[in-house]
Amino acid sequence: MSDVWFAGGVVADGSGTGPAAVDVRVTDGTITAIGQAPAGTTAVDLGGMLLTPGLIDAHVHLGLSSPIRAQFGFRLSAAELAADIFATAGHALDAGFTTVRDTGGIDGGVVDVIASGKVRGPRVLSCGPVQCQTGGHGYYGAPWEPTELWDRHHIPGLCALSLMAGNADELRRNVRESFSRGATFLKLCVTGGVVGGHDRLADTQFTVEEIAVAVEEAAARDTYVTVHAHNNAGIRNAVRAGVRCVEHGTDIDESTARSMREHDVALVPTFAVIEQLMDTGNMDLDSSTRDRVTGTRQRMASALENARAAGLRIGLGSDLIGPHQQRRGEELRLRAELESPMQALVSATSVNADILGLSETVGVIRVGMRADMVAWQRNPLHDAAVFADPDMAVLVVKDGRIVKGKAR
Template sequence: MSMLFTGATLIDGVADDPITDGAVLVEDDRITEVGTRSVPREADLIDLSGLTLLPGLIDAHVHIGHSSEMRAVLNLEVSVAERAADIFRTLRQTVEAGFTAVRDCGGIDHGVLRTVGRGLVPGPRIWASASPLVQCGGHGHLSSPFVGPDETFHFRVRGLTAVGRISDGEDEVRKAARECFRQGASFLKMAVTGGVVSVADNLSDTQFSVEEIAVAVAEAHARNTYVTVHAHNVAGIHNAVRAGVECVEHGTGIDEETAAMMAERGVSLVPTLAIAKVLTENFDQHGLPPQIRHRVGDTMQGMVDAIQASLAAGVPVGSGSDLIGPDQNRRGLELVLKAEVMGAMAAIKSATSVNAKIMRVADKIGSVEVGKYADLVAVDFDPIAHPELFDDPSRVVLVVKGGRIVKDTRK
């Protein structure tokens, strides 16, 4: 099957300027020509005049498995059927909002990847970490201190969700990492500092020793992949970078020294401005314990400072929303907020080609180039002049994933 997309303004995810009247030829699931003027006899002609065509967007920090109200899940008030339905709804919303690929940083089991991969439910391409590695009492260890640590994750559902795995000491980290890969992980995620959605730590805490983090890095390297870390303070980031991780999530407060250290060792940053914004504006809708409200604090400004320091040092800055709960339909908000800090085109690149490089999949997705998967998105606005409209999924009027149209609301 061949399709020729014509007439759109093309933002290819690589060039600094849009291309007027772009044309893209798709054959089967791949892009075979960009800029062609000839129309193959068998190709379906798709006129996108007045629209802007972009690579499929990538959200490099999602939690698809946390698609139900968290407090209800912790209290066993939600059935497995309902949790599965919530996950499948989020997957559909994600791809229909123009995000044709995601990196799940903790929460889904290989069963979800297989379900989407087989086309049983609509959703984006998924690269997942399975269970995030957490230390006892650290970020991701969500339970009452009156419950024994072995009883913590009673709400885990094999084949569906993959919640935090407690790993204390090098041997436990090694075993947990190997179990993550058994669950279908394509990379590892660790929490090396306290977090916002936590009950027994502070944002200023460091978690895991350098030696423990290095064990996870060694296990990831044995699988030809990498470790990324949840981090909200520079002490934890320094530990992780010294241990050999490749990416930092959130990165609150990264300063000039830390950014230089990251740049020297090839470490990337994925800030998550959207979750800080929505937790500040609509905390109650997430079903989180009330004591977490004050922990959001000034993490937004801390991540803005991190972006600026990282860009100045030459650190690749990707894009992740980190949305949780039953309403995850504002992934485009991340581009809106990043555009305010780094400019609209840089924000778009962060959510396309930069994310693809961070995820080690730049040979497959992230740009409109010959040989890449035909993951394409058309919007009915000028993303450079009006990036704020990324926050409205209805403005995404065409979504193509692997050469198949999965959404078309063009008038």
């Protein structure tokens, strides 16, 4: 039996209440007491550091951890792709993220090896391949390549970016295939995207009836559908079909936000990837992608205001792609500029846990929860740039085990 107190720190529990100078007892991976550590007990000395819940990134792409054009061009070995995926998983953990939701790109084998402890990484929830319409967002075959050859780019057990469907029956088959390969939720692309192959941001993709097929299949397994969506028409289609979450939501207006609130549809904005795409030194992307990025950040900020005013549940996701995913906490820094460091922390912990269906186990520091926690060398609630620096996450605890740093 493992029993230890994390003592001498200040706790921001993820609920949004002010930090408190309390100690946290962890027994066999579960938080069993919050208060003052009795004298003489086994303790990890936090030395006055801020202790927060383990961070949650609700929008990651572990399977897109390699140079993008080389990966899509089928120019990398399975070994190199695997090395990049597992390195990114380790980077996420070192940045303080103990749970991530992979929204397209990995196969179930990646989830399993991380869960087994063979590879360092956070707890991973995965949709498996993204569901996209034939030739729609999520398809990156060469212009000359027949779409039916796309599945040959998949590496079973490792990475599979998307499955394409031309009608509702094909979509039903594909989502059942995804569930059989380990998906625990579904993601559909219902509009074009910024990193697009053959689509425009203004495009709507999949009909309401087609999206509803995925919702039906997910409901049959007691799970949900989230959608990649930028424009209001696509978002409204998805809301009518019964989805539970929207990723990006770049152009959400007041009426769309109200409709999402009426149907209890959550939003996961993604600011960090916009900053990443605008950094031409880091991204191997063509000029058309950079052109699409122009103005996106400002529109996404306006959408965030509309969502907050409507009372939506607003999570947090980085959407980082490519080999430069070490600074995953940039998403919290960017959100703090628009809201506050505390609001960013709450979105990245308790709200994200609720969106992911994990609110009974992670997301807050509370008795009965799994012991996922991060101690910060400097206080990120005073300076949100701390969230963006992995070196500031000096002690990371996942399921009660210290996975980064050393006990003092």
